[in-house]
Amino acid sequence: MRNTQSTRLLFELSQPGRRAALLPPLDEQITAAAEPLPETQAADGPPPLPELAEGDVIRHFTNLSTLNMSVDTHFYPLGSCTMKYNPKRNERLAALPGLADVHPLQDDDSVQGLLRLLYELQQMLAEISGLPAVSLQPAAGAHGELTALMVAHAYYAQRGEDRRVVLTADSAHGTNPASAAMAGFETRAVKSSPEGLIDVEDLRSKLDDQVAVFMLTNPNTLGLFDHQICEITQAVHDAGALVYLDGANMNAIMGLSRPGDFGADMMHYNPHKTFSGPHGGGGPGAGPICVRDFLEPFLPAPTIARDADQDHYRLEYDRPESIGRVRTFFGNTGVLLRAYFYIRSYGGDGLRQVSEDAVLGANYLLSKVKHILDVPHGDRCMHEFVASASKLKKEQGISAMDLAKRILDYGFHAPTVYFPLVVDEAVMIEPTETESKETLDAFAEALFRVTGESGDLVHEAPHSTPISRPNDVAAARKPIMKWTPKDS
Numbered sequence: 409m410r411n412t413q414s415t416r417l418l419f420e421l422s423q424p425g426r427r428a429a430l431l432p433p434l435d436e437q438i439t440a441a442a443e444p445l446p447e448t449q450a451a452d453g454p455p456p457l458p459e460l461a462e463g464d465v466i467r468h469f470t471n472l473s474t475l476n477m478s479v480d481t482h483f484y485p486l487g488s489c490t491m492k493y494n495p496k497r498n499e500r501l502a503a504l505p506g507l508a509d510v511h512p513l514q515d516d517d518s519v520q521g522l523l524r525l526l527y528e529l530q531q532m533l534a535e536i537s538g539l540p541a542v543s544l545q546p547a548a549g550a551h552g553e554l555t556a557l558m559v560a561h562a563y564y565a566q567r568g569e570d571r572r573v574v575l576t577a578d579s580a581h582g583t584n585p586a587s588a589a590m591a592g593f594e595t596r597a598v599k600s601s602p603e604g605l606i607d608v609e610d611l612r613s614k615l616d617d618q619v620a621v622f623m624l625t626n627p628n629t630l631g632l633f634d635h636q637i638c639e640i641t642q643a644v645h646d647a648g649a650l651v652y653l654d655g656a657n658m659n660a661i662m663g664l665s666r667p668g669d670f671g672a673d674m675m676h677y678n679p680h681k682t683f684s685g686p687h688g689g690g691g692p693g694a695g696p697i698c699v700r701d702f703l704e705p706f707l708p709a710p711t712i713a714r715d716a717d718q719d720h721y722r723l724e725y726d727r728p729e730s731i732g733r734v735r736t737f738f739g740n741t742g743v744l745l746r747a748y749f750y751i752r753s754y755g756g757d758g759l760r761q762v763s764e765d766a767v768l769g770a771n772y773l774l775s776k777v778k779h780i781l782d783v784p785h786g787d788r789c790m791h792e793f794v795a796s797a798s799k800l801k802k803e804q805g806i807s808a809m810d811l812a813k814r815i816l817d818y819g820f821h822a823p824t825v826y827f828p829l830v831v832d833e834a835v836m837i838e839p840t841e842t843e844s845k846e847t848l849d850a851f852a853e854a855l856f857r858v859t860g861e862s863g864d865l866v867h868e869a870p871h872s873t874p875i876s877r878p879n880d881v882a883a884a885r886k887p888i889m890k891w892t893p894k895d896s
């Protein structure tokens with residue numbers, strides 16, 4: 409049942425004269441606050457704030473906090489996004505006063521502890537990727553892509569090579585071609601093979617002395633590890649180009665396979681996907697990049713350096729070949745610290761177990777879902793897989809969108825739909841490694857039930873949420889962010 413009461417605004421619930429308990433007046437005047445504002449600065453009267461009983465305010469906000477789905481309240485099988493469980497201890501540690509209350513303009517000497525953690529994070533990211541040089545500055549995965557492409561641009565400029573093309577896979581996330589275009593490159597798409605891997609012949613036919621970088625995701629967006637990866641990276645290097653690894657799917661291969669070992673020259677991490685950072689919502693993010701040693705001089709400044717003899721950490725600004733800054737100060741440390749704590753609390757063997765469990769969970773779910781929906785690209789996957797609602801749509805009129813919307817009524821967040829573009833009516837499912845068998849079973853059961861439904865039940869779903877089917881294009885492009893009272 410749709411609950412509209414709980415979504416009414418405090419302004420709409422307001423009743424003149426209602427208020428919370430008031431504390432008695434202070435015995436002594438607080439002198440600093442007693443200085444009156446100059447006449448010209450003072451408002452005409454009190455602001456028109458809503459007036460409510462204290463309990464109603466608390467209920468309002470508590471109810472609001474439960475209207476959305478989240479990893480803390482619901483299973484969230486959002487393919488490609490890796491909705492990890494965010495351990496609460498990470499929040500507590502990142503909020504320690506010695507970390508949260510420092511200012512980025514403080515002297516290096518007064519923030520040695522923080523710099524040490526960031527330095528060690530650089531080392532751990534280098535170890536996990538097999539790529540030795542790290543920048544913590546980029547603010548998201550997409551920003552890491554852009555930064556690395558700017559690094560590649562600087563590298564070719566220094567060599568006097570004028571390479572203008574970036575190749576991307578046709579199964580790539582939209583950020584790949586977008587980052588390449590923003591960095592000033594021309595983009596060309598490389599086809600996928602019928603198995604959903606890179607079509608190596610198509611790649612070879614597009615490699616020439618104009619190609620600067622080939623960007624690929626491995627495991628790819630279909631949840632498949634491209635076993636041709638060494639042949640691919642060799643072909644790119646033979647053409648004098650660089651390999652960029654989109655690291656969004658690192659959750660599947662930590663401690664099992666390293667991009668640097670299979671031929672990548674540059675990559676980004678998405679700490680919110682791989683290392684339990686909170687996801688977006690417009691807040692601060694991070695997208696650290698790792699590169700090979702010969703690209704290190706071009707990384708953004710500052711990096712975090714250590715003077716071993718004095719056991720002293722510092723921000724290294726003296727980087728004459730650097731592309732410069734891509735972000736203020738040294739990155740979004742709050743997010744980076746959560747990654748640090750996540751990695752340290754698991755340790756190397758633990759991270760490997762995380763990836764093995766992610767792959768196991770996804771394969772278990774795949775083995776159930778393939779009896780409900782077509783899964784065009786194989787019987788085995790890494791940490792995610794892509795089903796297709798194409799047949800369901802033709803035979804029963806239930807599209808991937810209907811399925812995604814209706815599953816909300818069963819108490820599950822929707823999977824990713826209509827991505828990657830290479831699968832018709834794509835339903836991209838990723839259970840993170842911390843999900844129990846019972847949760848995976850319940851999700852498969854709900855999917856099965858939806859495929860047996862029909863009519864308005866599916867076409868007008870969801871029925872249990874405060875808002876059902878907004879116009880998604882208008883909601884993204886023309887969001888109404890401000891409430892205006894009816895009588896104004």
Ligand SMILES: *Cc1c(COP(=O)(O)O)cnc(C)c1O
Pocket residue numbers: 488489548549550551580581583584625629654656657678695
């Ligand atoms: C999420 C994702 C990105 C973009 O990363 P952001 O951190 O969201 O900017 C790029 N590629 C793939 C495959 C992704 O899943």
